[in-house]
Amino acid sequence: MLDFETILVLLTFISGLLALLDKVFFAPKRLAKVVALKQQKEEALVMDMHKAEKVPLVFEYSRSLFPVFLIVLLLRSFVFEPFRIPSGSLKPTLQIGDFLLVNKFTYGLRLPVLHNKFLKIGEPQRGDIVVFRWPPNPHIDYIKRIIGVPGDKVSYINKQLTINGKPVPQTFVKDATDSDPGKSPWPVVEKSENLLGVKHEIYQRPNVPAYDFNDIVVPEGYYFAMGDNRDDSADSRYWGFVPEKNIVGKASYIWFSWNSDDTSVRWRRIGQSIH
Numbered sequence: 001m002l003d004f005e006t007i008l009v010l011l012t013f014i015s016g017l018l019a020l021l022d023k024v025f026f027a028p029k030r031l032a033k034v035v036a037l038k039q040q041k042e043e044a045l046v047m048d049m050h051k052a053e054k055v056p057l058v059f060e061y062s063r064s065l066f067p068v069f070l071i072v073l074l075l076r077s078f079v080f081e082p083f084r085i086p087s088g089s090l091k092p093t094l095q096i097g098d099f100l101l102v103n104k105f106t107y108g109l110r111l112p113v114l115h116n117k118f119l120k121i122g123e124p125q126r127g128d129i130v131v132f133r134w135p136p137n138p139h140i141d142y143i144k145r146i147i148g149v150p151g152d153k154v155s156y157i158n159k160q161l162t163i164n165g166k167p168v169p170q171t172f173v174k175d176a177t178d179s180d181p182g183k184s185p186w187p188v189v190e191k192s193e194n195l196l197g198v199k200h201e202i203y204q205r206p207n208v209p210a211y212d213f214n215d216i217v218v219p220e221g222y223y224f225a226m227g228d229n230r231d232d233s234a235d236s237r238y239w240g241f242v243p244e245k246n247i248v249g250k251a252s253y254i255w256f257s258w259n260s261d262d263t264s265v266r267w268r269r270i271g272q273s274i275h
Helices: 004-040 043-053 057-078
Strands: 080-084 098-103 117-119 129-133 141-148 153-157 160-163 170-178 186-195 198-204 213-217 222-226 247-259
Touching: 004 057, 057 080, 080 247, 129 222, 141 160, 160 186, 170 198
Parallel strands: none
Antiparallel strands: 080 098, 098 247, 129 141, 129 247, 141 222, 153 160, 153 213, 170 186, 186 198
16 A cells, blocks of 8 residues: 555656656657758648657656656655544644644654664654554554653653653643533543643543553663553553554644534644744
8 A cells, every 4th residue: 555655755766767767868859850840841841840749748748747746756755755644542732623734854864764763863852742653553654742751761650641750730721521522521620731741731630540550661672652641542451562663753733623523623733833
């Protein structure tokens, strides 16, 4: 199954190859034919000259589209990649229908498709919201918050997060409700969490039992990720650690937000930085 990145690489390669073949082999032949016809100086040959000058459609489109494909590929691979939030696992930080820009160079540059890092710049930090290829199926992109970095000892008991033996402070904000499109709302408690210096809000469902675990050590080269919507998130608690090689980039900004419940634009969210 080909993903968008692979298709884009193939389109760039094929269009570039065709454009190169035309420039090196076929365009000179067309030019030579036109020159030869002009030297004959016969009016009857005008139509033949037009035919000789005409570029075949496959080469014309390749020459036009190759720069477009190449620019999109470079921007998407090494600068920013767009991403849409499909679920509520990061509420209240990110809403369903938020469109994000994912920074591709914060953690280093990787080759398209192969995903091998060729330039190391930085590493994911605790509290970062990152997009990554889901370990059970790398063809699917996930987005979660990094809770544990390599070497961290992480516990989650009775909905209290503890990192390296230090409880992560949680402060009550308000009682609220959460919902999914087409479903009735349910009660949640919104809290402010200070993830060892990174402050953000979380949701907890008082009528849903905690998924407890104790003293999980994050191995080298891996990360432990969770959603801010703690009782409505499929994350590292269920399918394990995130390999460093699977990380796509850091979520940076919301460039658009669409509320499908009332078919409206969330204007206030556009341009917000993500933390």
